[in-house]
Amino acid sequence: MGAVKSKRMPRAVREQQMMDAAVRTFGQRGYRAASMDEIAELAGVSKPLVYLYLNSKEELFTACIQREAKALVAAVRSGVEPELPADRQLWAGLRAFFTHTAKNPDGWAVLHRQARTHGEPFATEVMVMRDEIVAFVTGLIGAAAREAHRDPALPDRDVAGLAQALVGAAESLAGWANDTPGVSAKEAAATLMNFAWAGLENLMHGRPWLPPSQLAGQR
Amino acid sequence: MGAVKSKRMPRAVREQQMMDAAVRTFGQRGYRAASMDEIAELAGVSKPLVYLYLNSKEELFTACIQREAKALVAAVRSGVEPELPADRQLWAGLRAFFTHTAKNPDGWAVLHRQARTHGEPFATEVMVMRDEIVAFVTGLIGAAAREAHRDPALPDRDVAGLAQALVGAAESLAGWANDTPGVSAKEAAATLMNFAWAGLENLMHGRPWLPPSQLAGQR
Amino acid sequence: MGAVKSKRMPRAVREQQMMDAAVRTFGQRGYRAASMDEIAELAGVSKPLVYLYLNSKEELFTACIQREAKALVAAVRSGVEPELPADRQLWAGLRAFFTHTAKNPDGWAVLHRQARTHGEPFATEVMVMRDEIVAFVTGLIGAAAREAHRDPALPDRDVAGLAQALVGAAESLAGWANDTPGVSAKEAAATLMNFAWAGLENLMHGRPWLPPSQLAGQR
Amino acid sequence: MGAVKSKRMPRAVREQQMMDAAVRTFGQRGYRAASMDEIAELAGVSKPLVYLYLNSKEELFTACIQREAKALVAAVRSGVEPELPADRQLWAGLRAFFTHTAKNPDGWAVLHRQARTHGEPFATEVMVMRDEIVAFVTGLIGAAAREAHRDPALPDRDVAGLAQALVGAAESLAGWANDTPGVSAKEAAATLMNFAWAGLENLMHGRPWLPPSQLAGQR
DNA sequence: TATGAATGAGCATTCATTCAT
DNA sequence: CATGAATGAATGCTCATTCAT
Numbered sequence: 021m022g023a024v025k026s027k028r029m030p031r032a033v034r035e036q037q038m039m040d041a042a043v044r045t046f047g048q049r050g051y052r053a054a055s056m057d058e059i060a061e062l063a064g065v066s067k068p069l070v071y072l073y074l075n076s077k078e079e080l081f082t083a084c085i086q087r088e089a090k091a092l093v094a095a096v097r098s099g100v101e102p103e104l105p106a107d108r109q110l111w112a113g114l115r116a117f118f119t120h121t122a123k124n125p126d127g128w129a130v131l132h133r134q135a136r137t138h139g140e141p142f143a144t145e146v147m148v149m150r151d152e153i154v155a156f157v158t159g160l161i162g163a164a165a166r167e168a169h170r171d172p173a174l175p176d177r178d179v180a181g182l183a184q185a186l187v188g189a190a191e192s193l194a195g196w197a198n199d200t201p202g203v204s205a206k207e208a209a210a211t212l213m214n215f216a217w218a219g220l221e222n223l224m225h226g227r228p229w230l231p232p233s234q235l236a237g238q239r
Numbered sequence: 240m241g242a243v244k245s246k247r248m249p250r251a252v253r254e255q256q257m258m259d260a261a262v263r264t265f266g267q268r269g270y271r272a273a274s275m276d277e278i279a280e281l282a283g284v285s286k287p288l289v290y291l292y293l294n295s296k297e298e299l300f301t302a303c304i305q306r307e308a309k310a311l312v313a314a315v316r317s318g319v320e321p322e323l324p325a326d327r328q329l330w331a332g333l334r335a336f337f338t339h340t341a342k343n344p345d346g347w348a349v350l351h352r353q354a355r356t357h358g359e360p361f362a363t364e365v366m367v368m369r370d371e372i373v374a375f376v377t378g379l380i381g382a383a384a385r386e387a388h389r390d391p392a393l394p395d396r397d398v399a400g401l402a403q404a405l406v407g408a409a410e411s412l413a414g415w416a417n418d419t420p421g422v423s424a425k426e427a428a429a430t431l432m433n434f435a436w437a438g439l440e441n442l443m444h445g446r447p448w449l450p451p452s453q454l455a456g457q458r
Numbered sequence: 459m460g461a462v463k464s465k466r467m468p469r470a471v472r473e474q475q476m477m478d479a480a481v482r483t484f485g486q487r488g489y490r491a492a493s494m495d496e497i498a499e500l501a502g503v504s505k506p507l508v509y510l511y512l513n514s515k516e517e518l519f520t521a522c523i524q525r526e527a528k529a530l531v532a533a534v535r536s537g538v539e540p541e542l543p544a545d546r547q548l549w550a551g552l553r554a555f556f557t558h559t560a561k562n563p564d565g566w567a568v569l570h571r572q573a574r575t576h577g578e579p580f581a582t583e584v585m586v587m588r589d590e591i592v593a594f595v596t597g598l599i600g601a602a603a604r605e606a607h608r609d610p611a612l613p614d615r616d617v618a619g620l621a622q623a624l625v626g627a628a629e630s631l632a633g634w635a636n637d638t639p640g641v642s643a644k645e646a647a648a649t650l651m652n653f654a655w656a657g658l659e660n661l662m663h664g665r666p667w668l669p670p671s672q673l674a675g676q677r
Numbered sequence: 678m679g680a681v682k683s684k685r686m687p688r689a690v691r692e693q694q695m696m697d698a699a700v701r702t703f704g705q706r707g708y709r710a711a712s713m714d715e716i717a718e719l720a721g722v723s724k725p726l727v728y729l730y731l732n733s734k735e736e737l738f739t740a741c742i743q744r745e746a747k748a749l750v751a752a753v754r755s756g757v758e759p760e761l762p763a764d765r766q767l768w769a770g771l772r773a774f775f776t777h778t779a780k781n782p783d784g785w786a787v788l789h790r791q792a793r794t795h796g797e798p799f800a801t802e803v804m805v806m807r808d809e810i811v812a813f814v815t816g817l818i819g820a821a822a823r824e825a826h827r828d829p830a831l832p833d834r835d836v837a838g839l840a841q842a843l844v845g846a847a848e849s850l851a852g853w854a855n856d857t858p859g860v861s862a863k864e865a866a867a868t869l870m871n872f873a874w875a876g877l878e879n880l881m882h883g884r885p886w887l888p889p890s891q892l893a894g895q896r
Numbered sequence: 897t898a899t900g901a902a903t904g905a906g907c908a909t910t911c912a913t914t915c916a917t
Numbered sequence: 918c919a920t921g922a923a924t925g926a927a928t929g930c931t932c933a934t935t936c937a938t
Contacts, residue, residue: 514934626853
């Protein structure tokens with residue numbers, strides 16, 4: 021199960037082993053509670069080698085964040101076919117997302133829990149990736165709205181808020197699916213589609229929910 | 240700006256000062272990175288006094304979690320009138336929630352980010368509170384479904400998933416509203432209602448979104 | 459069993475309560491490990507009062523040593539009748555000694571274990587008392603030697619060494635008797651008399667044990 | 678006087694240096710009063726290195742106790758020739774004992790004063806060694822009793838008490854010899870043999886000292 | 897007489913980080 | 918390429934001691 025301990029491996033391989041160990045340790049213990057000793061031991065190398073390759077705890081953590089972020093974005097992207105209608109794209113993206121986070125719980129913990137918890141400069145790293153995903157979702161919602169021939173279009177600001185809500189719900193459900201035995205990636209995706217898409221459709225077709233004070237005039 | 244440094248205060252007062260400082264420090268730095276020295280200094284007292292009153296870092300953190308959880312639940316409760324229809328109850332609850340988290344960003348950070356990130360025994364404390372809120376939302380969705388004379392009723396399991404998604408989205412939007420200048424509590428609440436309620440209504444009236452493979456037969 | 463907690467007691471009484479608590483705590487925990495908090499609590503008073511009456515931990519410990527030393531010497535003295543022959547005086551003294559140490563294990567622990575373990579200035583306090591007892595025993599041995607019409611007399615230096623050995627053996631047996639269930643004061647005293655007196659008699663009558671190198675000429 | 682401060686020594690050597698420093702510090706100050714800072718400084722290393730090699734203050738103290746106990750037992754053992762008659766074995770053992778304690782006053786203080794004073798788990802460590810020595814002495818007394826064709830034999834319980842007294846006297850004399858200038862190991866051993874052996878011989882030949890109440894019938 | 901409130905100083909322990917080989 | 922040896926700088930926690938009432 022553990023990596024076979026062998027000497028003289030190429031640098032790239034060793035680096036990946038170290039980062040595997042680091043992601044696991046950071047994901048489970050958190051940034052502060054993870055010790056370089058533990059990471060080095062788990063990676064099967066000496067501590068100075070970790071420093072030789074990755075310079076410092078901070079850089080190591082940053083490298084982990086970047087690697088995991090890249091992997092997550094790649095997974096979502098590779099699940100989506102841009103030709104399909106918006107809801108099927110979203111459905112595919114969510115399934116890829118929940119599948120990836122379920123298969124990489126430590127990586128997901130690093131991105132979602134640890135990186136955002138331990139302040140600058142780590143939070144920024146994740147924000148870049150998150151914004152990329154938010155932009156993708158924003159694009160989908162906009163496209164759907166256009167498909168629905170909605171006129172006037174949903175204000176950009178509203179679209180942004182909805183995308184944030186959707187991505188937030190997805191993040192939260194990912195944690196829930198990982199922590200709740202018996203919840204599959206597909207089920208989590210379906211729950212979210214049910215929760216979100218029908219609501220989005222109503223919006224797109226000009227049937228928003230309105231606060232009570234505005235009920236009189238508009239509903 | 241800071242409280243006037245005065246000596247010899249009754250224990251109850253000092254304890255609140257210490258916990259204020261602790262919530263702020265824990266919320267911003269995280270459990271591990273926060274030092275008792277910093278907390279004591281921010282509270283304007285010496286470290287031994289913090290230990291005399293609050294015993295240990297762990298107990299102090301737990302006390303913070305409990306105080307903030309109680310305050311949040313109380314805020315949401317006091318915003319809701321149980322006589323109103325389900326959507327207006329939810330609307331009121333969300334406004335109270337976003338208002339409270341906006342006014343207590345550090346308390347919210349302690350509950351949402353730090354407590355859940357730093358493992359047992361802290362996570363459990365928050366779970367109790369969170370489950371209470373999830374149960375409240377679950378009740379609302381169930382009530383709404385009954386009001387809509389839905390038959391057959393939404394399966395319990397689906398309701399649970401939806402409640403999780405809604406609460407998760409709310410938690411995420413709270414962070415977003417806190418971090419994005421110009422987003423008011425009311426706006427966040429409206430975004431979430433729009434996102435969630437219309438979708439819930441579709442579900443309640445038996446119009447779920449269905450994955451592509453089932454489209455042929457069911458839609 | 460514990461002291462009844464009542465306010466406004468005369469100083470002398472309070473002081474004794476504090477010293478009782480202190481002797482017990484010092485005896486069981488040791489000088490360093492005993493905390494003023496624990497002593498004050500055990501005495502049923504507040505810490506500042508302990509300081510008001512006894513000034514400092516060091517003075518408190520010294521006071522304990524002196525009180526217990528006085529009590530021990532008084533106990534031994536009161537058990538001895540100076541008219542009796544030397545062996546019966548010693549026998550009476552030893553019984554009184556073992557009886558007292560058995561009834562005051564904490565006091566004895568303070569004197570024998572703690573005071574001598576924690577360096578100056580405490581060791582000196584005990585030495586004064588110990589030397590008094592050694593002098594008493596030295597006197598007895600000398601008297602016995604004269605009774606035996608020993609001529610030439612035992613050299614003073616030998617007598618001193620023997621007294622040291624006897625007192626040391628007594629101290630050690632006191633600990634042994636306290637720690638070994640079922641060993642009475644009388645039994646400990648008898649063991650020591652058997653061990654010591656017969657040997658002393660041989661010496662007094664000019665039949666010393668001699669090291670091997672001197673055997674040829676003297677035995 | 679002090680060892681030349683040199684860096685980069687093999688672990689085994691450094692460990693001995695640390696334990697030398699620890700024995701000295703613990704012996705003079707006591708377990709609680711000794712600080713790891715002081716030990717590290719005396720050993721000429723930094724504190725983390727002490728922890729790296731010896732894990733904790735408690736383990737360090739235990740390691741000291743075990744090292745010193747082993748050394749003391751080895752010293753006594755190597756001084757004894759099992760072929761000799763009992764009194765000469767005892768004489769040889771005592772000389773070895775007093776010689777060793779005189780050469781290692783701090784080690785002896787650790788074993789005799791500090792370890793037994795500071796409760797579990799340290800006291801147990803010393804007890805093991807002490808019981809070994811008591812057993813050795815018990816064996817000698819028993820052998821001597823048989824050599825003396827004593828019949829009926831001395832009861833086991835009496836032999837045990839005598840061995841305790843002898844070992845206790847030896848321990849006490851070791852402290853006395855260390856603290857009293859001009860008392861050699863040989864002298865201390867001779868004093869104890871004089872004090873003890875002649876008395877033992879009386880016992881072995883059936884001439885015990887009896888308490889006054891029993892004099893009438895038995896002497 | 898008696899105490900609740902408060903602290904300066906110290907201690908065991910840990911950790912990220914660097915040399916010398 | 919790889920590591921055993923080593924440390925400066927915190928950090929959680931405790932304790933003897935004092936002050937204001």
